[in-house]
Amino acid sequence: MKRLVVALCALAIGAAPTDLARAQSRPAQAPAPAVVPAAIPAAPAAVGPDDYEYVIGSEDTLSVVVWKNDALSKTVPVRPDGKISLPLLNDVQAEGYTAMQLRDELTKKFAEFMPAPEVSVTITSPLSFKVSVIGQVVSQGRFTLRARLTVLDIIAQVGGFKDNATPAKVVVLRLEGKNFKRIPFNYYKVLLAGGEAENFLLRPNDIVLVP
Numbered sequence: 001m002k003r004l005v006v007a008l009c010a011l012a013i014g015a016a017p018t019d020l021a022r023a024q025s026r027p028a029q030a031p032a033p034a035v036v037p038a039a040i041p042a043a044p045a046a047v048g049p050d051d052y053e054y055v056i057g058s059e060d061t062l063s064v065v066v067w068k069n070d071a072l073s074k075t076v077p078v079r080p081d082g083k084i085s086l087p088l089l090n091d092v093q094a095e096g097y098t099a100m101q102l103r104d105e106l107t108k109k110f111a112e113f114m115p116a117p118e119v120s121v122t123i124t125s126p127l128s129f130k131v132s133v134i135g136q137v138v139s140q141g142r143f144t145l146r147a148r149l150t151v152l153d154i155i156a157q158v159g160g161f162k163d164n165a166t167p168a169k170v171v172v173l174r175l176e177g178k179n180f181k182r183i184p185f186n187y188y189k190v191l192l193a194g195g196e197a198e199n200f201l202l203r204p205n206d207i208v209l210v211p
Contacts, residue, residue: 052203053098057128058082062094062102066110067118075124088113099123131202133158135210136165150199151185154208161187166211173207180207 056062058080066072076084082095089109094102103121110117129145131154138159149157151172161167167187173180183200185208190199202208 052201054123054126054129055204056094056097056099056102056123057204058095059127060094060123061125061127062099063120063122063124064106065120065122067120069114069117072110078128129204131204131206131208133208133210135208136162137210138162145202148201150201151208152187152190152199154202155187155210161210169211171209171211172202173209174203175205 056078058078060078061075062078062084063075064073064084064086072087074086076086078084078094082093083091084094085091086106089106092106092109097105099121103119106121107117107119110119126146127144129148130142131145131149132142133154134140137155138161140158143154143157151170155161155170168189170185170187172183172185174183175181185198
């Protein structure tokens, strides 16, 4: 038995260098490739106060072009009653439509007089984009905007706040249907606390109230 144990120990001791040499002679295996998780699709952006398509109003000027028909192509103002006048169609309601919606409406009407008319509508002068600013500001009034402005922009445009104003409690009144929606605007949060996301764009006929 002792001879068997000694033989086994000798065999184990003698085999160790050989196994180590074999392990060292083997080429290093490349690390397994990292598993990259599949990209997660981004969630759709939430609809907020800035999601708005311009709606035609009175005082706007429109360019209506009927392809290959100069006689029907006109640049027309939107009258105070919200209508425009065009050859063949006479008076057509324009106020309350977007440019694309009015294009579709005119295409249907012209189709009664010609086959497959192609119509385009462009708002060349958006004079109905008006915003009112009232309350404790340097210059109150109703202003025609030539470009879309934020609440902070319009406050700067009217000269800023008076000394007795409460900038943290500004309210934008926005007509939705037959009711006004109140949208709070905290000037200090937007300007001083990095709340730029709350500095939303104004829409036509908004009323900025500064207490």
